[in-house]
Amino acid sequence: MRVAMGPPLRGWRIALQLALGWGGTGCDDDDGHRCVSGQPCPCRGQDLCAVDCSDLEQCIPVCSSAAACHARCGDDCVYDCSDISDCSVDCGSRCDVTCTSVETCDATVGPASTVDCSNLTNCEVQCAGDCVVYCTSLSSCSVTCSDGNGATVCADGVTRVCEAPCP
Numbered sequence: 570m571r572v573a574m575g576p577p578l579r580g581w582r583i584a585l586q587l588a589l590g591w592g593g594t595g596c597d598d599d600d601g602h603r604c605v606s607g608q609p610c611p612c613r614g615q616d617l618c619a620v621d622c623s624d625l626e627q628c629i630p631v632c633s634s635a636a637a638c639h640a641r642c643g644d645d646c647v648y649d650c651s652d653i654s655d656c657s658v659d660c661g662s663r664c665d666v667t668c669t670s671v672e673t674c675d676a677t678v679g680p681a682s683t684v685d686c687s688n689l690t691n692c693e694v695q696c697a698g699d700c701v702v703y704c705t706s707l708s709s710c711s712v713t714c715s716d717g718n719g720a721t722v723c724a725d726g727v728t729r730v731c732e733a734p735c736p
Contacts (some may be wrong), residue, residue: 604628612638618653622646623661632656650674668692686710696720699732 604610604622609629612618618638622628629647632638637655640648646664650656656668657675664682668674673691676684680698687705694702694712702720704710705727712720714731722728723735730736 604630630658644679648676662698694720694729696731700730701733701736702729702731703727704729 604620604625606625607627607629609631610620610622611631612620613633613635616636618632618635620630620638620640620642622630623641623643626643627645627647628642630638630640630642630649632640632650633652635653638650638653638657640658642648642658642660642664644661644663646658646660648658648660648664648666650658650667650671651669652671654672656671656673658666659677660666660679660682662679662681664678666676666678666682666684668676668686668689670688672689673693674686674689675693677695678684678697678700680700682696682700684694684700684702686692686703686707688707690708692704692707692710694700696712697715702710702712710729712729712731714720720729720731721735723730728735
């Protein structure tokens with residue numbers, strides 16, 4: 570026997586699914602995330618986008634139009650955060666991080682990574698190895714290298730490097 574789910578029961582079920590993170594837009598912050606290696610994993614229109622795809626290589630969290638986006642990902646991560654108040658990412662080696670038109674971007678990246686901060690107030694980057702950081706149109710750009718020292722500011726005034734030559 571099949572019981573029909575009328576509007577009240579269907580609405581309750583949908584609310585429960587969204588509260589538990591099932592069936593909503595964006596990515597979950599557990600091992601059940603819907604991120605697939607090498608494919609964009611969008612999260613938008615939420616108060617908080619929390620993406621933990623640290624179990625994947627080549628994770629591509631894409632966050633926009635939310636209050637905050639926090640991502641953890643492994644090697645070869647491509648993190649894109651725009652039109653948000655607070656962006657943060659913690660990733661492994663060879664990451665490509667872009668923060669555009671946000672209030673704050675906080676990135677902790679592994680060796681051979683690139684961070685591009687543009688049109689924002691504050692960019693804070695911690696590099697664990699060689700990295701290149703581009704700081705364009707912002708109030709504050711702070712880059713700390715693995716030895717605890719600040720990054721070298723290149724002649725163009727925009728590029729900062731840790732353990733790497735200026736481009």
